[in-house]
Every structure is written in C-alpha cells, then in structure tokens.
Amino acid sequence: MEYVIEMNNITKIFGNFKALDDVTFKVRRGEVHALLGENGAGKSTLMSILFGLYQAEKGSIKIKDNPVKINNPNDASNLKIGMVHQHFKLVHNFTVLESIILGRETVNMGILKKDDARKKVIDLSERYKLRIDPDAYISDITVGMQQRVEILKMLYSDSEILIFDEPTAVLTPQEIEELMKIMKELVKEGKSIVFISHKLNEIKEVADRCTVLRKGKYIGTVDVKTTSKEQMSEMMVGRKINFNIDKKDIITGQAFLEVKNLTIKSKNSKRNMVNNVSFAVKGGEILCIAGIDGNGQSELVYGITGLIPINEGQVLLKGKDITKESVRKKSMDGMSHIPEDRHKHGLILDFDLKQNAVLQTYFQPRFQKNGFIKFNAVTEYAKKLIKQYDIRSPRDEDSIVRNMSGGNQQKLIVARELDKDPDIVIAVQPTRGLDIGATEYIHKQLIAQRDQGKAVLLVSLELDEVMDVSDRILVIYEGEIVGDLDPKKITVEELGLYMAGSKRSDKYES
Amino acid sequence: MRAKLLQYEGFTSFLSSLMAIAAGLLVGLIILLVSNSEDAFPAFVMILKGGFEDGSRGMAQVLYFAIPIIMTGLSVGFAFKTGLFNIGASGQFTLGAFVAIYIGIKWTFVPEQIHWLVALLGAMVAGAFWGSGPGILKAFFNVNEVITSIMMNYIGMYLVNMSIVKTVYDSLKNQTKPVLKSAILPKAGMDKLFNTSNVSIGIFIVIIAVIVIYIILQKTTFGYELKACGSNKEASRYAGINEKRSIILSMVIAGALSGLGGGLLYLSGSGKYIHVLDVLAPEGFSGISVALLGMSHPIGIFLSGLFIAHLEVGGFNIQLYNFVPEVIDMIISVIIYCGAFALLFKQIISRLISKPVDDTDKKNIDGSVPIMYSGADNTFVEDEAEDKTEQGEDKK
CATH class of the missing domain: 3.40.50.300 (P-loop containing nucleotide triphosphate hydrolases)
Known part of the structure; x- marks a missing residue:
C-alpha cells in the first residue's frame, strides 16, 4: 500500500470552465504532501472533491488502494478524512472539550458522558503534544489554540488523512513554528497530511513532496528537499518571479x-x-x-x-x-485609501467597472456637468486605467465588478487610488x-x-x-x-x- | 457587439418576466376550471382580452386603473433601487390624495387655471413629507424603514380619516365631498378620443414622471449616489458620499411619487372619493407588485402597471360569467411569486442561449487569468463547503 490517497485524472467542469483538467494527486502514507498553486489554480476544488463536496466529471479516487466514491462529507469522514478549514468552525461559547466532541458525543441514556471524552481528549493532546485547556472557552483562547482544537477534533474522530487548508494565514511566526512541529509529530504517528499553501517557506520546511497546480492543470510533483523555492514558484506561476x-x-x-x-x-x-x-x-x-x-x-x-x-x-x-x-x-x-475589505468598502460590486473607477471623483467637473454624468468621459477614463494598470475583465469597462477576479478587483482599486496622485x-x-x-x-x-x-x-x-x-x-x-x-x-x-x-x-x- | 449584449441582458429579464406571467395565467386558468369548468375558457379569454374587450372605453379603463399603481410602483421601485423597501406607499398615497382633495375644495383663492396643478403639487409635498419620516429615522437612528413605513401607513390612514371628518366630509355618504371643477385634471381632448370621461392628462403626467425618474437614476450624479448607497452603504461612505442625505432624499422622492399618484387618482374627475373606512389604500400595495414585476426599472414599471391594470379590467369583466374578480388578485400574486424566481428563469434562459455569448467572452480571456474562476467564486466554493460540512455533522 504505497499511497493512502490516489486521485487519478480528475476533471471538474463548472459551466464552460474547466476548474480541474486531468489532475493526478497521490499522497503516500506518513508524509506531508504540499498542494501548491495560485488562487484559482484548483486547489480548493480538488480538495472539495476529495471531501465529497463536488463530484468529478472524470477520474477515479482510491483510498488505501480501494476504489471509492465520495458523495458527501459523511463518506469522507467514514473514510477517515478530516479537514481543518481556513476559517475555523467552532462554537464560541462552547468549551474546548465540548467543541472537540461536538457531533461525536458519547451518551448514556441521552446524557453526555463527558468524563470518557475528557480522558480521550487529554490522551490525544499528550500523545501529539497539542497543548490545550479542555475547560477554556473558545472565545477566550488564541487563534493558535483554536487551530489545535480543530486538529484535535479530527484526531478525536480517528481521521488518518488530515487536510490543512492554508493553516498559517492567521498565525504568528511562533504559532506557525509550533504548527510545523505538530504536523511533523502527526506524520511520525502514521497520519498523512495534505498541506494546502502558497507560502514556499513553509512548504520547504515541513513538506516531503509537493504537487503543483496551475490554472486547473497538473504541473508536477516534486521532492521538496531537492527542489529550490525558485523552481517551485516558477512551476506555480509559469514564469520567473x-x-x-x-x-x-x-x-x-x-x-x-x-x-x-x-x-x-x-x-x-x-x-x-x-x-x-x-x-x-x-x-x-x-x-x-x-x-x-x-x-x-x-x-x-x-x-x-x-x-x-x-x-x-x-x-x-x-x-x-x-x-x-x-x-x-x-x-x-x-489621501488615498486602499481598504482592508475590498468588497465591503472598496467597490460597489453590482456597478460596472467604469462606475467604480469614478467612485470618489464622479462629482468633479471632468466627469459631470450640471449634475449629469458625462458617460463618455467616464468610459475614456476607465479605458485609460484598464490600459495603464493592466486590469483584466470579461467585458472591459462594462464588466460588472462582481464578475471580476479578486486580483483584478484589487488592481482596479489600486488604479483608482493611485491615479488620484495622492x-x-x-x-x-x-x-x-x-x-x-x-x-x-x-x-x-x-x-x-x-x-x-x-x-x-x-x-x-x-x-x-x-x-x-x-x-x-x-x-x-x-x-x-x-x-x-x-x-x-x-x-x-x-x-x-x-x-x-x-x-x-x-x-x-x- | 456590446450593444447587442446589453440588449441580450434586457431581453432575458423580459423573457423571465414573461415566464412568470405565463405561470400566473396558468394558475388562474386552473382556478377558473376548478370553480366552473364550463365557463372557464370564455372567462379566461376575457381576462386575456382585458381592456381590449370594450374598445376605447376599455382602454380608458386600463389607463384609469394603471395611473395610480404605476405611480406607487415607481415609488417602491425608486426606493428599492436605492436599497430601501418602501412599504409605506399606501400611507403616502392616502396623504397625497387627501391633500389634493382638500386643496381642490378649500383653496378657492388659487387662480382657476392652475388650481389642479397646485392641488397636485400639494399631493406631492404631502407624500414627500410622509415618506421623509421613515427616511430620517433610518438615516439617523438606523431604524428599519420597513417597520416604520408600515406604521406610517396606519397613522396616515387614521389621520386622513380624522381630517376628512373635520374638513371636507360628506356625512351622508361617509366620504369626501366632490372637488371643485377647477381642481379636476384637464381632459385635453382625451375624453373625446376615448369616448369616456374617465381619462385626462393624468397619463401624460405619469409618463413624464417615468422619464424623470429614469433620467435621475441613469444619467445624474444624484442617481449615481443614490444607487451607490443602495448597493453598498459602506463603500459609499468610503467614497465620501453623504449616505444619510441620500437615504432621506430617496424616501422623500419615493413619497412624492406615491403622493402624486393619490392626487392623480382623486382629481381625475371620475367620481372617486375617499371613503372614511379603516382600510389601507390598496394602490400602495399594488405598487409593490408593479415594481417587482417591472424589476424596479422605470420603463418596466410603466409596462407592468399597464399590464396589471389590463388584467384588473379583465377581472372586472369576468363577473359576467359569475366569477369573482378576486381571481385576478390570485393571478397577480402567482405572477409576483414566480417573479421572485426571475433569477432562476434568467439563469435557465441564459444557459439555453449561452454559447454565442461565451465566444465573445473568450476573446478577452488572454489565457493568463481564468476569469470564470474569480475570487468571488473561490469564496463561494469555500462557503458552500462550509455549509455542507456543517450539514454533514448535523446529520450524525
């Protein structure tokens, strides 16, 4: 049994768009396998298929050499696949212990048997060196600790394949280091880990092998130790960075x-x-x-x-x-402001590109006369920004901003803010x-x-x-x-x- | 190419509305069949014929029904475009109607030639005033405009009943007195054209209102601000738009439109009076239907108002076959209900005719940015993933 997960020739199509095109992904037992790719490369889609959220149009999945069909997350859970999501799913006014056993409570005549659960949780936390306080409330503990709770939750349900979806995004350097240690510990105990990330330093540190996706296509699987960061990033982006x-x-x-x-x-x-x-x-x-x-x-x-x-x-x-x-x-x-939340503050998603381009300047004489918007001037201006800042969108200045990719939405904001010459x-x-x-x-x-x-x-x-x-x-x-x-x-x-x-x-x- | 695409989008909106209408009519037909299968088909044909049944008089009747509901529809639709749900059209309408009648009876000092105009302006001001209340509460105290405007409906209705009794009351008929001749809208030959006295220049005023609202929303910086606030209040604040002012003005304009609707109906000289009853003016609520069916677009509202009025005339006529006119209300409700699925219909339609459009799109995808798989899609994938896992956990 060489591979715990074998996803062969997976193709997933949304409408007319191939999110995954003939992707093969194999994870060995007891390794940390990094899944590397830019936003929209298909990492999430691939893992969603493994987790039963989507069904692939083509391709097959084998878990521990058995061909399987994963139709929903319950199937995945039965196959001992667990996932730590990027945004934790914890109940804030529950204690750590309650959060871990949520969904897998052992009961005696309808009454929770917390003592058994507590023992198991403490055992697990000692075995994998996951420091937690079982009686602390989720709302009071740090993000790093919340993540450990999530990991324990997977371990509590005996998951053997652990998927970490960009786990380091919210952590401090110290917490990241600790997580790396935990991951190594888990692997030592025979678990297999899929580590989704686009941070090369972390992959370099913790992963054994790395599969790279680009625009839904399988680029290759490399041995992390013998591959440089520059090589990996070139595989990911398709050019030198x-x-x-x-x-x-x-x-x-x-x-x-x-x-x-x-x-x-x-x-x-x-x-x-x-x-x-x-x-x-x-x-x-x-x-x-x-x-x-x-x-x-x-x-x-x-x-x-x-x-x-x-x-x-x-x-x-x-x-x-x-x-x-x-x-x-x-x-x-x-003063120009590129806001933290581009959807909340930076853009009006239902407006088109040109209307967003003049969000702070529409009242200036160059864009209006007697209260009427000069649409020709606005269009010209939007065209100029598109050209100058290389903003790509389905219908240029007429694209509804909601349909643009995150990167291009951000480029539009940056263009608008910097073009004011602040x-x-x-x-x-x-x-x-x-x-x-x-x-x-x-x-x-x-x-x-x-x-x-x-x-x-x-x-x-x-x-x-x-x-x-x-x-x-x-x-x-x-x-x-x-x-x-x-x-x-x-x-x-x-x-x-x-x-x-x-x-x-x-x-x-x- | 672009113009074609725009047409195409409007076209799908239109098609999806048609689908909703077809579904509504089908349900109407079923109701007719269930209640009296023999006369169902002739009655159904009568509904479809609506205003065409009775020649020019029928058409006049359609216009007469349509004028107030187009105005309240514009009121609801305008507020909706700016992110507010104006359920208070009924109260604003009633206030407008009362003030128009009051001026029409009491303000004898106004020159006769402009008496009707002054009365209409009074109606607008009254409606605007009534709309401003929920607007101010929303802007300064963040009180939900739905709740306040519903309450304002009742306050308005009772206030008007009280005021009628004190000022322009015909105690014999429990209704308002008739307005002076000078306050009745000029006919401008319309009565001769349609061969009935129900019509006046009211429909032209409605058309002007539709055009003005269209221009405000589509062409002016003011409309841009209103729509920006309606679509994303936070981003508007970030852009330096005064969102409090926008909310209040939006409600004021919506109120004025409803008020004008009230004035136009009760000054039309068709023998319509406000009865002193504890009932909210139904025109205000029809306005919601009209706005929904017209997708809050001024021209859509104009057409949907005419259409609903057309059905109502048909509903009136089917009483000949001993059917109750309420069938029409049911048909309209089903249409609105299906209108809520307009998005679904839209998707179905665009999927059916999607291929040529995608070809034009591909030209812009230069290979480096997968546009379909946008950041938004990405979060959607994640969100859905979250939902499903939660469901999965619940099941266990």
Missing part, C-alpha cells in the same frame, strides 16, 4: 501624514481600540504597521480616514489639521488573497509611489510583506505602538515577539 524587491534608498522628506495621540474607544467595552497612538509618515517612506489581526490596526486606519469617529487626538496631512474633515475632503486633499496612500492588506503575480505588481506600484517622494502607510499581517516592502516598521499590540523597528536590522522571529506582545522597544515601555 523576482523575490528581491528593488528599492532605492530612502529619501526622507517632510512628514506627509502625522498622527498625534490618537485614541479610539471601543463601542462594546471600556478598552480603547486605539490607545494614544502617535507617528509620522515622511515623504519617500513606506511605513508599515505590523501586528496580529484585531489589535486595532483596522480602527486606526478607519479613524485616520474618517470612516469612524475618533475620541482624542489629531491627524495632520502635510501639516494641516484634517482631524474633523469629511471623508471626501480628506480624499480631495490627497500625497499619502494608506494601504491595508493590499495583497490579501492575491496570487504571487498580482502581489508583486501591487508591491511595485506602492514602491513607485514611494520613489516619487510620496508617503505610504502600509498595514499588513503578512510578515514577508512587512519585511520586504517597508522602510520602517511600527508594531501595534492591543491598540498601542510597542515597537519602532528597522526591517534591515531585525529578524522575523524578533518581530513576532513584538507582535505577540512579549517585547517592547524602550521608548514604548509603559
């Missing part, structure tokens, strides 16, 4: 954006979401705010851009106090969910802004992005700035300590 971002030396100009003692109170609790934050972004500088999600970076940006009211403090744009200005005034004064660009996770090609493109655009002497405030959760793109890093933890760091002089591990709140720069000692 430049990992080193070229940057000119920092030209320090005047402070374009200054934030002074900014405080934003939480609506629900007494805690301040943003607590007395001060910093300045200078011309020719990319200042990055790093931190784990939920530490006040979103609120900070909403406060600066005017989307939520601020309780105390000042925001200055090129020395001018704009704290109380309207969103539109700020935008006209030279003094300061506030970009919040501008590459979230984007593939390598689009990420590279957006980084280049941000750096071009900087090279023109403009200021960029980048908020990011991706450590690679933080380290590569920024000129200076501020770390935010629980609404406070805890570190002012130079990316050239700091390691990722050290940055992680700041982000987790276990280290502070002297200047920010409280």
Whole structure:
C-alpha cells in the first residue's frame, strides 16, 4: 500500500470552465504532501472533491488502494478524512472539550458522558503534544489554540488523512513554528497530511513532496528537499518571479501624514481600540504597521480616514489639521485609501467597472456637468486605467465588478487610488488573497509611489510583506505602538515577539 | 457587439418576466376550471382580452386603473433601487390624495387655471413629507424603514380619516365631498378620443414622471449616489458620499411619487372619493407588485402597471360569467411569486442561449487569468463547503 490517497485524472467542469483538467494527486502514507498553486489554480476544488463536496466529471479516487466514491462529507469522514478549514468552525461559547466532541458525543441514556471524552481528549493532546485547556472557552483562547482544537477534533474522530487548508494565514511566526512541529509529530504517528499553501517557506520546511497546480492543470510533483523555492514558484506561476524587491534608498522628506495621540474607544467595552497612538509618515517612506489581526490596526486606519469617529487626538496631512474633515475632503486633499475589505468598502460590486473607477471623483467637473454624468468621459477614463494598470475583465469597462477576479478587483482599486496622485496612500492588506503575480505588481506600484517622494502607510499581517516592502516598521499590540523597528536590522522571529506582545522597544515601555 | 449584449441582458429579464406571467395565467386558468369548468375558457379569454374587450372605453379603463399603481410602483421601485423597501406607499398615497382633495375644495383663492396643478403639487409635498419620516429615522437612528413605513401607513390612514371628518366630509355618504371643477385634471381632448370621461392628462403626467425618474437614476450624479448607497452603504461612505442625505432624499422622492399618484387618482374627475373606512389604500400595495414585476426599472414599471391594470379590467369583466374578480388578485400574486424566481428563469434562459455569448467572452480571456474562476467564486466554493460540512455533522 504505497499511497493512502490516489486521485487519478480528475476533471471538474463548472459551466464552460474547466476548474480541474486531468489532475493526478497521490499522497503516500506518513508524509506531508504540499498542494501548491495560485488562487484559482484548483486547489480548493480538488480538495472539495476529495471531501465529497463536488463530484468529478472524470477520474477515479482510491483510498488505501480501494476504489471509492465520495458523495458527501459523511463518506469522507467514514473514510477517515478530516479537514481543518481556513476559517475555523467552532462554537464560541462552547468549551474546548465540548467543541472537540461536538457531533461525536458519547451518551448514556441521552446524557453526555463527558468524563470518557475528557480522558480521550487529554490522551490525544499528550500523545501529539497539542497543548490545550479542555475547560477554556473558545472565545477566550488564541487563534493558535483554536487551530489545535480543530486538529484535535479530527484526531478525536480517528481521521488518518488530515487536510490543512492554508493553516498559517492567521498565525504568528511562533504559532506557525509550533504548527510545523505538530504536523511533523502527526506524520511520525502514521497520519498523512495534505498541506494546502502558497507560502514556499513553509512548504520547504515541513513538506516531503509537493504537487503543483496551475490554472486547473497538473504541473508536477516534486521532492521538496531537492527542489529550490525558485523552481517551485516558477512551476506555480509559469514564469520567473523576482523575490528581491528593488528599492532605492530612502529619501526622507517632510512628514506627509502625522498622527498625534490618537485614541479610539471601543463601542462594546471600556478598552480603547486605539490607545494614544502617535507617528509620522515622511515623504519617500513606506511605513508599515505590523501586528496580529484585531489589535486595532483596522480602527486606526478607519479613524485616520474618517470612516469612524475618533475620541482624542489629531491627524495632520502635510501639516494641516484634517482631524474633523469629511471623508471626501480628506480624499480631495490627497489621501488615498486602499481598504482592508475590498468588497465591503472598496467597490460597489453590482456597478460596472467604469462606475467604480469614478467612485470618489464622479462629482468633479471632468466627469459631470450640471449634475449629469458625462458617460463618455467616464468610459475614456476607465479605458485609460484598464490600459495603464493592466486590469483584466470579461467585458472591459462594462464588466460588472462582481464578475471580476479578486486580483483584478484589487488592481482596479489600486488604479483608482493611485491615479488620484495622492500625497499619502494608506494601504491595508493590499495583497490579501492575491496570487504571487498580482502581489508583486501591487508591491511595485506602492514602491513607485514611494520613489516619487510620496508617503505610504502600509498595514499588513503578512510578515514577508512587512519585511520586504517597508522602510520602517511600527508594531501595534492591543491598540498601542510597542515597537519602532528597522526591517534591515531585525529578524522575523524578533518581530513576532513584538507582535505577540512579549517585547517592547524602550521608548514604548509603559 | 456590446450593444447587442446589453440588449441580450434586457431581453432575458423580459423573457423571465414573461415566464412568470405565463405561470400566473396558468394558475388562474386552473382556478377558473376548478370553480366552473364550463365557463372557464370564455372567462379566461376575457381576462386575456382585458381592456381590449370594450374598445376605447376599455382602454380608458386600463389607463384609469394603471395611473395610480404605476405611480406607487415607481415609488417602491425608486426606493428599492436605492436599497430601501418602501412599504409605506399606501400611507403616502392616502396623504397625497387627501391633500389634493382638500386643496381642490378649500383653496378657492388659487387662480382657476392652475388650481389642479397646485392641488397636485400639494399631493406631492404631502407624500414627500410622509415618506421623509421613515427616511430620517433610518438615516439617523438606523431604524428599519420597513417597520416604520408600515406604521406610517396606519397613522396616515387614521389621520386622513380624522381630517376628512373635520374638513371636507360628506356625512351622508361617509366620504369626501366632490372637488371643485377647477381642481379636476384637464381632459385635453382625451375624453373625446376615448369616448369616456374617465381619462385626462393624468397619463401624460405619469409618463413624464417615468422619464424623470429614469433620467435621475441613469444619467445624474444624484442617481449615481443614490444607487451607490443602495448597493453598498459602506463603500459609499468610503467614497465620501453623504449616505444619510441620500437615504432621506430617496424616501422623500419615493413619497412624492406615491403622493402624486393619490392626487392623480382623486382629481381625475371620475367620481372617486375617499371613503372614511379603516382600510389601507390598496394602490400602495399594488405598487409593490408593479415594481417587482417591472424589476424596479422605470420603463418596466410603466409596462407592468399597464399590464396589471389590463388584467384588473379583465377581472372586472369576468363577473359576467359569475366569477369573482378576486381571481385576478390570485393571478397577480402567482405572477409576483414566480417573479421572485426571475433569477432562476434568467439563469435557465441564459444557459439555453449561452454559447454565442461565451465566444465573445473568450476573446478577452488572454489565457493568463481564468476569469470564470474569480475570487468571488473561490469564496463561494469555500462557503458552500462550509455549509455542507456543517450539514454533514448535523446529520450524525
């Protein structure tokens, strides 16, 4: 029995689109097998077929040499296939123990036998070195711990094939390291792991073999140890990717954006979401705010851009106090905002491309006359952006934005925001969910802004992005700035300590 | 090519509406067959003929029925385009009707030539005022406009009943007094054309309203702002659009449209009076049907209003065969019900004729970006995956 999973010649068609085209995927017993590909390469679709959510048009699946038909997740579960989803599925007001046994409760005459379950859970957690507190509530534990709960849940139901769907996206470097250890431990115990990711560092560290998909096609399976990151990324993208971002030396100009003692109170609790934050972004500088999600970076940006009211403090744009200005005034004064959630804030999904292109400028004389929109001018402008920023869509300027791919939606926002020729660009996770090609493109655009002497405030959760793109890093933890760091002089591990709140720069000692 | 595609999209919308109508009529036929199989077919033909049954008088009757429901339909549809569900059309309509009648009777100081115009304007202002309430509550306190506008319907209805009794009451017939001749809409020869007194320039005012609303929504920055707020409030705020102002103005305009509808109906000089009864004006609710069937598009609303009025005239006529006119209400309900499946119909239709369109699409796919498999699709896959797993777990 060489392979635990054999998916042979899988083809899956949605409408007229081949999501998977003759893909073969084989996992050996006791290995970590990485599944690598850009967004839309078909990774999720392939795993959805394995998990019984979709049925393939062509191809066959063998589990432990037995041909099987997986019609729904229950079948998958019976075949001992378990999946940790990217977004955890946990009940927040349940304890860890209750969450783990949910769906597989052992009962005696309708009454839960929690003691047996507790014993089994504790045994499992010791065996696989998954530290948990069975009586803590899900809402109180860290994301890393929640993920361990999810893993235990799979183990509790005796899964032997574990699928991890981009498990590291939400973790700190320390937590990622721990997860890697756990995965190695699981494999040692005879489990097989499918590790879906597009982060080459992690694959390099933990995986034994790696299957690469590109646009629904099977590109190849390689041995991770003997293959370089560059080779793998070339397989994934289909061309060479430049990992080193070229940057000119920092030209320090005047402070374009200054934030002074900014405080934003939480609506629900007494805690301040943003607590007395001060910093300045200078011309020719990319200042990055790093931190784990939920530490006040979103609120900070909403406060600066005017989307939520601020309780105390000042925001200055090129020395001018704009704290109380309207969103539109700020935008006209030279502030651009690439929002965190492009569907919620950045775009009107049911509008077409050209109407989204003028979302903040439609009232300017070049696009309207006496209250009537000059559609010709709008169309011309949209065409210009499409050409200049290489935005691809089914029907060019008439495409409904909802039908565009995530990368091109983001490109449209970036195009719109940068074309305003702003003094300061506030970009919040501008590459979230984007593939390598689009990420590279957006980084280049941000750096071009900087090279023109403009200021960029980048908020990011991706450590690679933080380290590569920024000129200076501020770390935010629980609404406070805890570190002012130079990316050239700091390691990722050290940055992680700041982000987790276990280290502070002297200047920010409280 | 693009123009063709646009036509094609409108075409599928139109086809799916037709499918809904066919389904509704089929159900109507079944009801007729069940209640009296002998006369069912002649009655059904009569429904189909509707306003054509009675020559020009029938047509006039269709227009008469259509005018108020097109206006309330525009009101509901306009609010809907801007993300608001205006169930308060009934109250706004009633307020408009009352103010029109009040001005039509009491404001004798207005020059006779423009008396009707002043009365209509009064109706619009009254409707706008009544619509503004839910708008203000929604904008400043985030109170759901559905609830407030329903309540405003009742408040409006009782307020109007009370005011009628105090001001323009005909206690003998328990209704409003007739308006002065100068306040009745000019006929402009329409009565001679249709050979009946039911018609007036009202239909032209409706057409003007349809065009104005169409232009506001499609051509102006104001309409752009309203639609942006309706489609995505957060993104509008991000874009610096004053979403509070947009919500209030949207409700004010919707209210004015309904109010104008009330004015047009009660000033048409057809012997229609407001009865002092504790019943909400049905025109307001018909407006919802009209807007749904017309897919909230001004021109669609105009056509669907005419169509529903046509059916109503037919429903009136089938009483000849001893059928009750309520059959029509059932047919209309089924049509609306199927209209809710319009998306489904749309998908079926576009799948049936999809191939040529995809060829045009392929031209734009230059091989590097798989467009069909967009980011949105990706999340959809994930979401569905989540749902299914949850179901799977539940079953166990």
